[in-house]
Amino acid sequence: MKIRLISFAAAFAMTTLAPVMASAADLTVGLASEPSSIDPHYHNLGPNNEMRRHIFESLIWQDEQQKLTPLLATSWEPTSETTWEFKLRKGVKFHDGSDFTARDFVYTACRIPTVPNSPSSFTIYTSAMKKIETPDPHTLIIHTEKPYPLLPVELAVWGIISATANGVTGDITFNPDGTGCGITSFPQTKEFNSGQATIGTGMFKYGEYVKGDRYVMNRNDAYWGEGTEWDTVTFKPITNSAARVAALLAGDVDFISKPPTQDLERLESEPDITLSSMGSNRVIYLHMDQYGPSTPGVKGTGAPDGTYEGEGPCATSACEKNPLLDRRVRQALSKAINRDAIVDKVMGGYAVAAGELLPQGFFGTNEGAKPEAYDPEGAKKLLVEAGYPNGFELVLGTPNDRYINDAKIAQAIAQMFTRVGIKTSVNAMTKSVFFATRNKYEFSLYLAGWGSGTGEMSSPMRALVGTRDKSRGLGGTNRGRYSNPVIDDMIMEALSTVDDDKRATLLAESSRMAMEDYAILPLHFEVTIWAHRSDLSYGARADQYTMAIGINSKK
Amino acid sequence: MLAFTVRRLLQSVIVLFVMSIIVFLGIYAIGNPVDILINPEADIAEQEATIRRLGLDKPVWTQYFTFLTNVLQGDLGTSFVHNEPALLIILERLPATMELAVGAVGLAIIIGIPAGIIAGLYPDSIIGRGIMAGSILGFSLPTFWVGLMLIMLFSVMLGWLPASGRGDTVGFLGVQVSFLTWDGLTHIFLPAFNLALFKMSLVIRLARAGTREVMLQDYIKFARAKGLSNVRVIGVHVLKNILIPVVTVLGLELGSVIAFAVVTETVFAWPGIGKLLIDSIGNLDRPLVVAYLLMTVTMFIIINFVVDILYSLLDPRVRLGDMKA
Numbered sequence: 101m102k103i104r105l106i107s108f109a110a111a112f113a114m115t116t117l118a119p120v121m122a123s124a125a126d127l128t129v130g131l132a133s134e135p136s137s138i139d140p141h142y143h144n145l146g147p148n149n150e151m152r153r154h155i156f157e158s159l160i161w162q163d164e165q166q167k168l169t170p171l172l173a174t175s176w177e178p179t180s181e182t183t184w185e186f187k188l189r190k191g192v193k194f195h196d197g198s199d200f201t202a203r204d205f206v207y208t209a210c211r212i213p214t215v216p217n218s219p220s221s222f223t224i225y226t227s228a229m230k231k232i233e234t235p236d237p238h239t240l241i242i243h244t245e246k247p248y249p250l251l252p253v254e255l256a257v258w259g260i261i262s263a264t265a266n267g268v269t270g271d272i273t274f275n276p277d278g279t280g281c282g283i284t285s286f287p288q289t290k291e292f293n294s295g296q297a298t299i300g301t302g303m304f305k306y307g308e309y310v311k312g313d314r315y316v317m318n319r320n321d322a323y324w325g326e327g328t329e330w331d332t333v334t335f336k337p338i339t340n341s342a343a344r345v346a347a348l349l350a351g352d353v354d355f356i357s358k359p360p361t362q363d364l365e366r367l368e369s370e371p372d373i374t375l376s377s378m379g380s381n382r383v384i385y386l387h388m389d390q391y392g393p394s395t396p397g398v399k400g401t402g403a404p405d406g407t408y409e410g411e412g413p414c415a416t417s418a419c420e421k422n423p424l425l426d427r428r429v430r431q432a433l434s435k436a437i438n439r440d441a442i443v444d445k446v447m448g449g450y451a452v453a454a455g456e457l458l459p460q461g462f463f464g465t466n467e468g469a470k471p472e473a474y475d476p477e478g479a480k481k482l483l484v485e486a487g488y489p490n491g492f493e494l495v496l497g498t499p500n501d502r503y504i505n506d507a508k509i510a511q512a513i514a515q516m517f518t519r520v521g522i523k524t525s526v527n528a529m530t531k532s533v534f535f536a537t538r539n540k541y542e543f544s545l546y547l548a549g550w551g552s553g554t555g556e557m558s559s560p561m562r563a564l565v566g567t568r569d570k571s572r573g574l575g576g577t578n579r580g581r582y583s584n585p586v587i588d589d590m591i592m593e594a595l596s597t598v599d600d601d602k603r604a605t606l607l608a609e610s611s612r613m614a615m616e617d618y619a620i621l622p623l624h625f626e627v628t629i630w631a632h633r634s635d636l637s638y639g640a641r642a643d644q645y646t647m648a649i650g651i652n653s654k655k
Numbered sequence: 656m657l658a659f660t661v662r663r664l665l666q667s668v669i670v671l672f673v674m675s676i677i678v679f680l681g682i683y684a685i686g687n688p689v690d691i692l693i694n695p696e697a698d699i700a701e702q703e704a705t706i707r708r709l710g711l712d713k714p715v716w717t718q719y720f721t722f723l724t725n726v727l728q729g730d731l732g733t734s735f736v737h738n739e740p741a742l743l744i745i746l747e748r749l750p751a752t753m754e755l756a757v758g759a760v761g762l763a764i765i766i767g768i769p770a771g772i773i774a775g776l777y778p779d780s781i782i783g784r785g786i787m788a789g790s791i792l793g794f795s796l797p798t799f800w801v802g803l804m805l806i807m808l809f810s811v812m813l814g815w816l817p818a819s820g821r822g823d824t825v826g827f828l829g830v831q832v833s834f835l836t837w838d839g840l841t842h843i844f845l846p847a848f849n850l851a852l853f854k855m856s857l858v859i860r861l862a863r864a865g866t867r868e869v870m871l872q873d874y875i876k877f878a879r880a881k882g883l884s885n886v887r888v889i890g891v892h893v894l895k896n897i898l899i900p901v902v903t904v905l906g907l908e909l910g911s912v913i914a915f916a917v918v919t920e921t922v923f924a925w926p927g928i929g930k931l932l933i934d935s936i937g938n939l940d941r942p943l944v945v946a947y948l949l950m951t952v953t954m955f956i957i958i959n960f961v962v963d964i965l966y967s968l969l970d971p972r973v974r975l976g977d978m979k980a
Contacts, residue, residue: 216738217694218705222699311748312934342803346819347820429805533688535686551695570700570703571700573699
């Protein structure tokens with residue numbers, strides 16, 4: 101009897117527990133990764149920056165293709181090699197009703213270097229500014245020490261907070277030393293998380309933030325521009341991809357980012373669900389150790405020609421000769437990779453084979469740069485020429501939870517290499533372990549990805565190809581340690597050339613040289629996919645950001 | 656009694672101390688959190704500045720002693736990822752896990768005990784065999800897969816229950832809980848059921864074995880001889896006697912449900928501490944992971960301590976003074 105009662109109660113409960121239908125102007129978005137904080141200047145990373153853009157606007161906007169368009173600044177131009185003038189939009193109000201003026205920009209620039217404990221600071225985007233003048237409330241004149249063409253794009257990366265709302269009245273004088281321009285107290289990270297300080301000019305206002313569960317935003321009815329059609333947008337972090345797809349299918353969420361490749365067919369067959377996709381600027385590449393005479397992940401090449409000096413495991417333990425110093429070997433590796441097969445078979449068609457580090461059409465690319473053609477016979481010939489007729493053994497390192505299908509791509513490449521005589525095994529690991537291992541130079545060959553925040557060639561060239569050099573700011577992620585002084589000089593020159601045409605030519609030339617030298621092997625560009633209700637549309641973005649700003653209902 | 660308490664407390668402190676060293680060194684050995692947290696566009700100078708800012712450039716023993724000094728002053732450290740006190744973040748998310756755990760154990764009891772008694776009363780019937788077969792499934796099917804199947808069935812195909820998240824919450828005694836709202840209840844049912852399956856199977860087996868044993872006892876025969884109704888014999892005499900092992904086991908299981916509901920929380924995007932732990936390990940957020948495990952160990956120490964005390968109260972033959980625990 102008891103059992104029957106219970107099962108009856110359960111059945112009753114289930115039939116009446118129908119999910120509450122959301123009203124038409126509410127939107128729920130399932131995110132693959134959660135922002136670590138609502139503070140717009142605490143953590144400079146994708147998940148935080150995409151959320152930031154809803155609430156805090158920057159001077160300049162990056163459109164779907166990362167082209168710069170006016171936002172809080174209506175126009176900008178260099179007035180000399182080292183000065184820029186920005187005209188600011190009039191009539192813009194913060195969420196608390198205070199006016200947006202040049203003062204707020206200076207206030208924000210002062211706060212950025214003072215944010216405590218930042219694991220990834222925005223100072224990399226403010227350090228170029230040496231002096232800021234505000235001749236009137238809607239004009240900014242920014243001085244840089246050296247010619248600095250990246251200033252506008254860097255001003256698109258950080259959002260502006262209100263000086264008045266945070267209790268600062270009167271003029272603020274910018275001081276580049278990073279100590280806060282004499283302002284003693286800035287709002288703390290936790291005040292942004294609680295919403296108290298979350299006051300921007302964006303088309304959305306802070307609603308509620310529950311870490312790990314949801315971030316709710318409401319429409320800003322006093323927005324200066326066209327605004328959004330959504331009354332309320334709720335972002336839910338659903339990190340497990342199968343659960344994210346299930347939540348979309350169940351109607352819990354209207355829109356999800358990064359549906360897994362194996363579920364795409366299923367999602368496409370659903371009449372109520374549509375996929376939006378866009379070729380991203382994230383390139384998946386192979387870095388090859390080109391540092392010392394020996395390298396840790398290679399066997400069967402014999403004793404090295406010299407002694408290994410510097411950082412890396414070969415400094416303390418015995419390693420064999422590094423074949424990757426030979427351009428012919430690097431070329432052979434490139435020819436051995438069937439990029440089209442990876443795109444079709446591993447990526448389900450959602451990728452574009454790469455011939456450079458940025459897709460065609462982006463700033464500083466070479467028009468018509470083609471991916472290396474698949475040529476296993478040519479690869480074998482090159483290996484013979486280089487003195488490795490019997491090939492050698494190689495370990496390919498890869499993360500298995502960082503990029504789309506990363507470990508599967510590595511498996512496919514290992515088979516392709518093995519086919520031309522380079523017996524390759526894959527060492528796949530979780531991203532935290534992978535990046536730590538990579539940064540200790542324990543890989544001879546590794547797979548990784550690069551998304552260009554600026555959308556121009558200077559980004560990958562500076563970080564991945566430039567020689568590691570602290571004083572010049574080059575090679576921050578160049579763990580293959582390729583080094584070519586000619587390319588370095590070209591990158592440095594491009595980075596201080598304000599004239600866009602000249603800079604594009606310099607960058608394109610440096611990229612062409614790096615590709616010709618097989619400094620790094622680009623594989624493909626990820627195509628980012630979003631899945632959503634069929635009655636929605638998304639302005640899909642090359643920077644892979646998921647933002648309610650681009651989501652509209654079809655009318 | 657006093658000597659026992661003092662000895663146990665001292666042991667607990669040593670356990671906590673050793674634990675903190677192991678976890679601290681373990682995460683240090685994996686790598687540098689800045690490698691994952693920093694924007695790749697940052698140049699070498701900025702990378703080094705960030706490592707300095709977070710105090711990660713110092714030797715590991717210096718870092719550990721800084722941590723230890725702070726702990727003794729009641730500060731478990733600030734999360735690298737969230738820039739808020741680690742303990743605060745954990746306590747914020749603890750209610751979600753607590754209600755999930757209590758819900759799961761509650762379901763395990765409500766469904767498990769009657770099912771176990773039936774299986775014990777009619778071991779050879781179809782129902783009895785069916786329940787036992789079901790409990791084998793509950794033991795052996797992976798939680799992850801069952802969770803996804805539950806979502807597919809109840810959320811996607813039938814559309815009865817939401818697939819993920821926590822739903823509406825209301826403040827109750829100063830914490831946010833969801834079991835007091837209808838929307839919250841609909842959200843908690845599937846994850847609680849998923850988490851309960853294993854415990855339920857455990858309870859069914861304990862209840863069944865207990866019932867079979869108790870039914871043969873003299874006092875049951877005597878009760879029947881006295882002419883007591885079947886309902887009273889089973890509902891009072893049998894039930895009371897099979898509860899002792901069930902309560903003991905579930906008490907300990909509650910601890911493990913709270914600490915390690917990781918899989919269920921991940922599948923259902925439940926914002927509890929299990930999901931927090933997994934995310935934090937992925938980000939090498941050392942202060943959070945260390946604080947979490949210290950808290951978990953403390954919780955287990957307290958549960959064990961309470962269980963020992965309870966034993967002595969329940970069974971006078973157990974003298975705490977003699978226990979070498």
